[in-house]
Amino acid sequence: MNTANGGIRGVRATGFSPDITNLIRMDHTHVLALLRRYKPDTSPGRKRALVANACLALEIHAQLEEEIFYPALRAAGVRDDVLEKSVPEHDEMRRLIGELRATDGGASRDDTFRSLMRTVLHHVADEETVLLPKAEEILGDELGDLGAQMTKRRLQLLKPHAGEIGLTTVQSFPIGSALVALGTLAIGLAASRTLAGRQRGPG
Numbered sequence: 001m002n003t004a005n006g007g008i009r010g011v012r013a014t015g016f017s018p019d020i021t022n023l024i025r026m027d028h029t030h031v032l033a034l035l036r037r038y039k040p041d042t043s044p045g046r047k048r049a050l051v052a053n054a055c056l057a058l059e060i061h062a063q064l065e066e067e068i069f070y071p072a073l074r075a076a077g078v079r080d081d082v083l084e085k086s087v088p089e090h091d092e093m094r095r096l097i098g099e100l101r102a103t104d105g106g107a108s109r110d111d112t113f114r115s116l117m118r119t120v121l122h123h124v125a126d127e128e129t130v131l132l133p134k135a136e137e138i139l140g141d142e143l144g145d146l147g148a149q150m151t152k153r154r155l156q157l158l159k160p161h162a163g164e165i166g167l168t169t170v171q172s173f174p175i176g177s178a179l180v181a182l183g184t185l186a187i188g189l190a191a192s193r194t195l196a197g198r199q200r201g202p203g
Contacts, residue, residue: 017151019143020069021132027061028124034172035117044105049171051113055097056165058120060157062090068150073131076138082130089123 018026034054038047066087073083096116103109136143158165 017144017147019136020072020139020146020150021135021143023147023150023154024061024065024069024127024132027057028128031057031061031120032124035120037172038113038117040110046171047105047109049168051100051109052164053168053172054116055100056161056168058093058116059097060154062093063157064150064153066090067153068146069131069135072139072142072146073135078134078138080130080134082126086123086127086131089119092119093123 017023031054034050034057038050038054042050070083070086073080093116096112096119099112100109100116103112139146
């Protein structure tokens with residue numbers, strides 16, 4: 001929905017990127033959608049795609065939070081148990097991702113993926129109910145600049161995996177949803193390039 005100043009709700013008109021808290025919520029929505037599609041009767045090929053897409057999305061999401069979001073909260077004076085346990089939770093996700101990539105499939109992969117789901121769901125609940133509202137209370141106008149930083153850094157992290165992301169997204173979702181997901185990715189990449197161009201300046 002357009003706002004009165006011609007921008008998109010949740011997007012800073014001067015930054016061409018959503019606020020950092022909205023970017024994090026978008027990541028959560030994407031990963032949770034992948035987790036919900038992983039069912040016992042899902043075909044082996046789709047399970048492989050769901051696992052690959054979710055693992056890469058979680059790795060990039062965790063790195064972005066650790067490089068940009070958590071340091072911003074700490075610099076603003078946030079001292080919270082949820083913040084302190086966030087990186088150890090990311091480390092547990094990474095351990096489970098390593099196990100998933102080492103399995104060929106079957107019951108072992110299903111059990112490990114469910115363990116990853118439980119860890120992610122707990123982590124997302126804490127961030128959505130504690131860290132994101134707190135960031136919106138105390139960071140204010142910094143949210144847009146932090147969102148721009150995250151968008152630019154995301155482009156750098158995604159670039160080597162663009163082909164894999166496109167393939168596993170199409171395999172993971174019905175075609176309509178996949179096109180929406182890929183369109184969102186394209187918008188993010190375009191925004192990153194716009195930001196990079198503005199930072200370089202003319203000539």
